[in-house]
Amino acid sequence: MKIAKVQFFSMQKLCTFAPFLRKKRFMENMKPRVRFAPSPTGPLHIGGVRTALYNYLFAKKHGGTFLLRIEDTDQTRFVPGAEEYIIEAFQWLGLKFDEGVGIGGEFGPYKQSERKPMYKPYAEQLVRDGWAYYAFDTPEALDAKRKEAESQKKTFQYDASTRMSMVNSLTLSAEETKQRLESGEPYVVRFKYPENTDIHVHDLIRGEVVINSNLLDDKVLYKSDGMPTYHLANIVDDHTMQITHVIRGEEWLPSAPLHVMLYKAFGWEAPQFAHLPLLLKPDGNGKLSKRDGDRLGFPVFPLEWHDSKSGDISSGYRESGYLPDAVVNMLALLGWNPGTEQEIFTLDEMVDLFSLEKISKSGAKFSLDKAKWFNHEYIQMKSAQELAPYFAKILDEKGVSYTEDYLLKVIDLIKDRLNFLNDFWEQACYFFVAPTEYSAQDLKKRWKEGTGEKLRVIDQLLQQDPVFDMQAAHDRVMEHIKANEWNMGAVLNSLRIGLVGAARGPELFSMINVLGVEETHKRTEAVIAAVEG
RNA sequence: GCCGGGUUCGUCUAGUCGGCCUAGGACGUAAGAUUUUCAUUCUUAAAAUCAGGGGUUCGAAUCCCCUACCCGGUACCA
Numbered sequence: 206m207k208i209a210k211v212q213f214f215s216m217q218k219l220c221t222f223a224p225f226l227r228k229k230r231f232m233e234n235m236k237p238r239v240r241f242a243p244s245p246t247g248p249l250h251i252g253g254v255r256t257a258l259y260n261y262l263f264a265k266k267h268g269g270t271f272l273l274r275i276e277d278t279d280q281t282r283f284v285p286g287a288e289e290y291i292i293e294a295f296q297w298l299g300l301k302f303d304e305g306v307g308i309g310g311e312f313g314p315y316k317q318s319e320r321k322p323m324y325k326p327y328a329e330q331l332v333r334d335g336w337a338y339y340a341f342d343t344p345e346a347l348d349a350k351r352k353e354a355e356s357q358k359k360t361f362q363y364d365a366s367t368r369m370s371m372v373n374s375l376t377l378s379a380e381e382t383k384q385r386l387e388s389g390e391p392y393v394v395r396f397k398y399p400e401n402t403d404i405h406v407h408d409l410i411r412g413e414v415v416i417n418s419n420l421l422d423d424k425v426l427y428k429s430d431g432m433p434t435y436h437l438a439n440i441v442d443d444h445t446m447q448i449t450h451v452i453r454g455e456e457w458l459p460s461a462p463l464h465v466m467l468y469k470a471f472g473w474e475a476p477q478f479a480h481l482p483l484l485l486k487p488d489g490n491g492k493l494s495k496r497d498g499d500r501l502g503f504p505v506f507p508l509e510w511h512d513s514k515s516g517d518i519s520s521g522y523r524e525s526g527y528l529p530d531a532v533v534n535m536l537a538l539l540g541w542n543p544g545t546e547q548e549i550f551t552l553d554e555m556v557d558l559f560s561l562e563k564i565s566k567s568g569a570k571f572s573l574d575k576a577k578w579f580n581h582e583y584i585q586m587k588s589a590q591e592l593a594p595y596f597a598k599i600l601d602e603k604g605v606s607y608t609e610d611y612l613l614k615v616i617d618l619i620k621d622r623l624n625f626l627n628d629f630w631e632q633a634c635y636f637f638v639a640p641t642e643y644s645a646q647d648l649k650k651r652w653k654e655g656t657g658e659k660l661r662v663i664d665q666l667l668q669q670d671p672v673f674d675m676q677a678a679h680d681r682v683m684e685h686i687k688a689n690e691w692n693m694g695a696v697l698n699s700l701r702i703g704l705v706g707a708a709r710g711p712e713l714f715s716m717i718n719v720l721g722v723e724e725t726h727k728r729t730e731a732v733i734a735a736v737e738g
Numbered sequence: 739g740c741c742g743g744g745u746u747c748g749u750c751u752a753g754u755c756g757g758c759c760u761a762g763g764a765c766g767u768a769a770g771a772u773u774u775u776c777a778u779u780c781u782u783a784a785a786a787u788c789a790g791g792g793g794u795u796c797g798a799a800u801c802c803c804c805u806a807c808c809c810g811g812u813a814c815c816a
Contacts, residue, residue, distance in 0.1 A: 244816050279815055344814070351813095360740070360812070393814050411743070420741055421812095428814040435816050459742060459811040480743085483809070487749080490808055494754080538764095542751055546763045567744050567752075568809065575750065575765045585778090621778045632777085686774095694774050699777060707774035 214290050237269035237449045240305070242439065243275040245287035248510035248519060251452065251571075252484040252493060255536045260452045261300050262537070262559040269449070271566050273305030274442060275316040281613040285513065288316075292594040298529045299552065324433035327471070328426055332374070337426060338468035339392045340373040341385055351637045362422040363528060365400040394427035394461065396436075398471075404462040409450075409561045416462050424463055436460065440467045442498040443476055452479045452561070455568075473620040482540050483568040491572050495519060496621050504555040507532070526625030527576075531583035535576050539569040548621045549582055571604050581624045589616040595626045596633075603630065614719045618711045636719065639728055640706030643735060647708040651698040657733040659696050660703065665728045667722050675718040682714075703732030 212360070241248060241257040260616050264271040273295075275288055294309045304310030314320055331337035340363075347363075354361035361367070368375055373395070374382040386392065398418040406414045426437040443451060451464075458480045468475035486497040498505035500518065509521035522532050534550055542565070545557040550558070584592070593612055600607055615636045624631050666681050667673075686693050698708050701716075704725065710716060 216807085224748080242816090276816065340814095347814090358739070362812085363742095393816090395814095416740070416742070425814050430814075432814090434814070439816090455743070456808095456810055456816090462742095482744080485809080529802065539750065544752065544754085546752080548764055562754080569751090570749060572749050572765070577778095578765055597803090619777090624774085692774095697774050698774075705775095707776080711777085713774080 209417065228633065231309060235449060237264055237267050238272065238447050239264045239452055240272045240443070240446065240448055241274045241302075241452075242274040242442075243291055244279065244282070245284060245291065246279075246282045247284050247287055247509070247512075248292050248506040248521075249287075250493075250495075251505050251507065251522075251536065253295070254298065254456055254507055254532075255480055255484060256452065257295070257300060257534060258298075258536055259559075259561075259564070261559060261637045262556055263450065263452060264303075264412060265556040266559045270303045271301075272310065272312075273302040273307065273315065275306045275318075276435060276438065277316060277318045278428075278435060278438050280318070280430065281643060286382045290508060290510065295584050296505060297523055300533070305677055316704075317433075317442065320438075320442065321432060324441055325431070326439055328433065331396070331426070331470055332394060334470065335397070335577070337394050337396050338374045339370075339382060340371065340395045340423075340425075340472050341377075341390060341392050342372050343391075346372070349386050360699070361455070363395065365398065365419065367399070368395075368423060376725065391429035394465070395423040396426055397423060398466065406461045406463055406478060408458070408461070410564050411458075411480060412567060414458065414461070415642075418462075418466075421462060424460075426467075434466065436463055440471070440473075444468070444471070444473050448476050448627075450477045450479065451644055452481065455480045455483050462676055463629070479564070481564065482566055484539060485568045485570045487571050487573060496555075501573065503571075505578065524622065526627030527580050528583045531580040532576075534583070535579040539571065540565055551580075574723050577624050582626070584623050584626070585621060589613045589620070590628075592616050592620065594613070596629045599627075600637065601627055603637070605635060606652065607643055611636075611719070618715055618719060635705045635710070639731065640704075643702050643704055643732060644707035647698070647702050648736060651695050651702065651708065652736055653692065653699075654693050656699045657693065657737045659691060660729050663696070663700060664726050667717065667725060671721050673718065675714050679714045698727065703728050 208312060221331065224546075239260045241260050243253055261271050263269070273291075277283055277288075277290075284351075288306065295302065302308055304312065328337065328339055347361075351361045362440065363371065370376070375397075375418050377385070398421055402418040402420065403415050404418055404421075408414055424436055425434050427433050436517045442448075459675075461478055461480070464478075465475055484493045485491060487501060493505060495505050504520045504522045504525050506519055506521050507523065509524040510515075510519045512519070523529070529722040530552070534555075537550070537555055538548070540723055541559070541563055542562075543563055590613065593609070593616060593624075596612060596616065600612070615633050619629075619632045623629060662685070663682055666685060669681065686696060701708055701710065701713055704710075704716060720728075
């Protein structure tokens, strides 16, 4: 009696604490292993980059592993160069994989096409255990079924209610099935859902999602071309690669029940799931697509992409003058927020603060303005030395000559007017090439009768120091203007127009300081000649 | 159609277990200041009756139900 009571209590205690124990064991022993698993069907979409980023942040936060797996089970959609593109994109973004394609690791190969022989035995195992069956229905036959259902305003579903009227190992005799298989007849393997069963998916972001198996159709697991579908491959790979958390886009939520059932069918412990909200287009609704980028003038891809088939070029963040850190920061905040009022984070800070619970459930609209602001902020944080290489490249392309020292001075002067690295030439060209045209509008506003003569006087004043002294020159010119009661705005802006070509640019004397008095003299004469003949 | 998910300023969001929210921040917008110019920067302002409607409660953006709208899925694509 007494013993029984003790047993009862200890059992209850065990039940109560089981989830806690599991969690504790995970925290202590199991470092998370997460994967980013794109398919090489084209350039990596920015939404994919964000998915990868969240995987990365999660892995690093818990000291785990972040790996890259290439999901190329659909050979008809393979695009040459896509895999290389993906790897290069992450290099640029500064997100390093610990393991996977291009790096290696003890769970390889990491490309599904190279794992091809692995999958068939697993598919067969499911058939043997009654969790799946061979199906011989031709694509045409299935198509006909769907059309027929459609004409009656229904949808055909290959499921418990229909599978017994189709051509498969459930309806065929064992002998005939064997014969068809041996004769090389094309077949697929379909998952056999148990009838009328509620399937629970626990999602780390959304909580419990329940769906009844009657609403699901018997998904193809193994295709007639000898390749697994995504569903089979991702379960087999995630299990054999010991993935602990599957963090992927919301578009996968509807197939999550299948995946949960597959783990059950194999008798494997399922990883934890987290389905991320989608990245939406800035106007209207819907998934952000390549077309939106072209239409609204912002990149949808990290790197520029040249489509070898169509010849189309899609712009990339890198080529558009974004800094990788800015892109990462901006992307991280599109759907995640640590709950503070901080906006700018280093990667390490994000790793430190990251948690899946802080990811929002609803889709986020991409904003070009916010992206621009982030980039501006990141450019300001960089020193002239750090920025110089980007601009040196632009100058080299323009074919102008310059010295390192001169470039650094120019950068210091115009840095805060840059939103993108590519703005450099527009904001700084006059430091390298004298203006050949002058803004008619600005001239009209500033250039008065006798301005040319006044400019010559100022030019003389500027040249008085044996070695140009910015402060002294400034004081001298200002004093002269005041003493003679000149219209300061008119005179100085006219000089500015001569130097820049328009009424814009940094502080006048700083500009003269960088340009030099000799160049200033030349440009002064040039503008007088142009305006007054 | 069916199934699933979502819904706080124009946009990204804060708001974890209901009271400190007369809903906070950022981007963008407007005004002002600084700048002899333009950009930057700074200050201030406008901007969400928390999708709508019912409950529960002394009290709800926060809990429950219904409706609407949006998104995703519905392939031998991933």
